[in-house]
Amino acid sequence: MSLSCPNCGAPLELQHRSVKLTVCAYCQTASAIENDRADPLGKSATLIDDESFLRVGMVGQVRGRGFSIAGRLRFEYEDGYWDEWFTLFSDGTNGWIHDDEGDLTLLQKQTVTAPVPAFDSIRVGQKVQVGDQLVYIREKSTAEVLGGEGQLAMRVVPGAPIAYADGMANGQAVMLEWADDGLELCIGVEIDPDEIEVDM
Amino acid sequence: MSRAARALNCPNCGSGFELKGGRKTKTATCSSCGSTLDVSKPPFAVLGQLDQSRHVPLGDIRLGQTATVDGIAYEVIGRIRLGEEGSFWDEWLCLGPRGKTVWLGEDAGRLSVQRVFTPEEAPDFDAITAGPMLNVDGTRYMVDERGGASVMHIEGELTWRAKLGDAVGYVDALRGIERVGIEWTEEEIEFFRVEPVTRKAMWEILGLTDKITAFDAAVTEAAGIRKAAQVLLLVTAVCFGLGVVLGGGLFDSKVVHLKSPIATRGLDTGLILGKAKLGKGFGRYVVEAEVDLPHNVNHYALSLHGADGKTLPVIKFVQDKPARNARIEGQTKFTVPGAEAEYELVLDGQVDAAVTQAAPDGRVTLKITRERARGSTMILVSIVLLLMAMFKFGAAKRAAPTDDVLPLPYDDDDD
Numbered sequence: 001m002s003l004s005c006p007n008c009g010a011p012l013e014l015q016h017r018s019v020k021l022t023v024c025a026y027c028q029t030a031s032a033i034e035n036d037r038a039d040p041l042g043k044s045a046t047l048i049d050d051e052s053f054l055r056v057g058m059v060g061q062v063r064g065r066g067f068s069i070a071g072r073l074r075f076e077y078e079d080g081y082w083d084e085w086f087t088l089f090s091d092g093t094n095g096w097i098h099d100d101e102g103d104l105t106l107l108q109k110q111t112v113t114a115p116v117p118a119f120d121s122i123r124v125g126q127k128v129q130v131g132d133q134l135v136y137i138r139e140k141s142t143a144e145v146l147g148g149e150g151q152l153a154m155r156v157v158p159g160a161p162i163a164y165a166d167g168m169a170n171g172q173a174v175m176l177e178w179a180d181d182g183l184e185l186c187i188g189v190e191i192d193p194d195e196i197e198v199d200m
Numbered sequence: 201m202s203r204a205a206r207a208l209n210c211p212n213c214g215s216g217f218e219l220k221g222g223r224k225t226k227t228a229t230c231s232s233c234g235s236t237l238d239v240s241k242p243p244f245a246v247l248g249q250l251d252q253s254r255h256v257p258l259g260d261i262r263l264g265q266t267a268t269v270d271g272i273a274y275e276v277i278g279r280i281r282l283g284e285e286g287s288f289w290d291e292w293l294c295l296g297p298r299g300k301t302v303w304l305g306e307d308a309g310r311l312s313v314q315r316v317f318t319p320e321e322a323p324d325f326d327a328i329t330a331g332p333m334l335n336v337d338g339t340r341y342m343v344d345e346r347g348g349a350s351v352m353h354i355e356g357e358l359t360w361r362a363k364l365g366d367a368v369g370y371v372d373a374l375r376g377i378e379r380v381g382i383e384w385t386e387e388e389i390e391f392f393r394v395e396p397v398t399r400k401a402m403w404e405i406l407g408l409t410d411k412i413t414a415f416d417a418a419v420t421e422a423a424g425i426r427k428a429a430q431v432l433l434l435v436t437a438v439c440f441g442l443g444v445v446l447g448g449g450l451f452d453s454k455v456v457h458l459k460s461p462i463a464t465r466g467l468d469t470g471l472i473l474g475k476a477k478l479g480k481g482f483g484r485y486v487v488e489a490e491v492d493l494p495h496n497v498n499h500y501a502l503s504l505h506g507a508d509g510k511t512l513p514v515i516k517f518v519q520d521k522p523a524r525n526a527r528i529e530g531q532t533k534f535t536v537p538g539a540e541a542e543y544e545l546v547l548d549g550q551v552d553a554a555v556t557q558a559a560p561d562g563r564v565t566l567k568i569t570r571e572r573a574r575g576s577t578m579i580l581v582s583i584v585l586l587l588m589a590m591f592k593f594g595a596a597k598r599a600a601p602t603d604d605v606l607p608l609p610y611d612d613d614d615d
Contacts, residue, residue, distance in 0.1 A: 052299075076241075078361065078387070079361045079387075080226040080240050080359070080360050080361055081240060081241075101224055101299065101301075101359045102300060102359075103299070103316075123325070124384055124387065124388060124389045125322075125324065125328055125329075125384060125389050126324075126325055127324065136322045138318075138322075138388065138389050139388040139389070140387060141387040168318055168319075168322070170320070171320040173318070190318055193297075193299060193300065194298065
């Protein structure tokens with residue numbers, strides 16, 4: 001689907017039907033995609049030019065699945081930042097590559113079917129029930145959306161605060177994010193950067 | 201190896217430097233002014249000031265070195281010192297390709313390679329902070345050390361925003377030679393596989409070939425000294441054994457003095473001069489005899505007669521012609537077989553019947569001494585050699601290069 005940036009008019013080529021937010025590559029205006037329209041959300045921070053080997057537009061293979069990276073979100077927390085690369089898979093699904101200082105986790109969003117403990121009640125080192133999984137909490141803190149690029153499957157306002165907790169259950173990585181528009185649960189696996197084969 | 205460097209200027213002193221960790225670096229110290237900087241995003245904030253002359257590294261790890269771990273080359277880009285006053289340890293951050301990290305640990309001479317891992321089955325926080333055991337991925341580890349520490353010093357680059365005084369809890373646990381480390385703050389908990397390494401292994405990781413060469417040379421030298429000590433010990437054992445065989449005893453004994461008149465009457469039937477207790481032992485006997493013979497006596501012989509009928513010849517003298525009051529002196533050595541027993545000293549002689557002139561009585565003065573046994577000399581020598589060997593072993597131990605203190609092994613059997 002092709003749209004135009006509501007700020008500068010540059011073309012916005014949407015790569016997937018699940019895209020809900022896109023950042024204009026020319027003027028960094030973030031636009032929410034709804035009903036085939038692009039509504040401006042505000043300027044996204046220009047992300048620091050970094051040396052991550054992941055790129056928006058990258059195509060490759062990971063664990064036997066073809067992928068392409070459609071977008072990136074950067075979250076800033078007290079001790080630094082991490083990136084979440086919105087990834088489209090060749091089997092039609094989508095997910096995220098969570099990149100925290102070089103530690104990569106391949107995640108896919110899960111539907112929250114049962115109540116999750118409140119963020120304030122969770123502590124590091126604790127085991128909490130999330131649905132049918134007992135999750136060991138490894139990290140919890142607050143962050144805010146610093147900015148993004150490309151296209152994303154979630155509507156996020158730059159500067160929006162989130163609370164998050166990362167943990168593990170049954171050998172899988174579990175990530176919880178409490179934001180203004182609700183709770184997001186992602187489950188996945190940690191991967192070695194060498195598992196990503198880049199085609200382009 | 202590491203990511204492309206990122207150049208920046210210190211916001212405090214203006215000095216230019218490069219961040220070897222690239223975007224991974226969130227905290228960096230300016231080597232010119234000691235400022236700790238938040239370099240995660242411009243404008244770079246000064247987090248604090250450090251005295252770089254304090255908290256210097258104690259071992260051989262330095263920033264900028266290449267550390268090869270698991271066949272992958274990492275660059276040592278940062279150091280953090282954790283602890284409290286008087287007790288601390290250093291953790292060196294090594295950055296590899298594609299953002300991989302590994303840590304090198306130095307704790308009171310104990311060196312380690314530490315790899316972050318995600319356990320599938322982690323212990324409860326209550327067990328981490330208290331209790332003697334930890335269960336990680338189904339394996340029970342014994343808690344070796346647990347406590348709290350704070351950041352005492354930062355050098356180089358770190359991948360998170362760190363500042364002096366940041367608090368961290370830690371626990372080290374072991375099982376055999378396996379170790380796990382856990383560090384936590386209010387926001388995060390991390391697990392490490394801790395692999396203790398020797399100094400030489402660390403030099404190999406860091407490619408410090410000069411130190412390895414010197415270490416090997418010292419080991420060879422110490423081995424040579426130890427071998428000499430072992431030879432000395434062997435010679436000691438041989439000398440001691442010889443001493444035992446030859447007979448010990450450091451003191452002269454069994455001195456027997458006899459003075460006995462000799463009467464010609466009865467001489468030919470064997471004259472008992474006296475008795476002496478003699479017996480097998482260490483050494484031999486020396487008999488010194490001074491015999492004043494009557495002039496009509498020839499063919500005399502001194503012998504020892506034992507209770508069991510054994511006869512030990514001692515001195516024999518044959519005089520062809522009787523001589524007037526001849527004096528014969530002689531010395532002989534003999535060994536007495538068997539256990540200690542009483543012997544009779546018997547003088548046998550032949551009186552020449554042709555001599556009719558009355559002869560005065562003769563006299564024999566006899567001294568039997570036990571010769572100082574050579575065996576005791578050998579034992580003395582062996583004692584000296586033993587002392588020399590012990591000295592050599594001590595010298596070998598001093599010459600041998602020391603290695604790390606490895607953790608005490610914990611085994612399930614210890615439960």
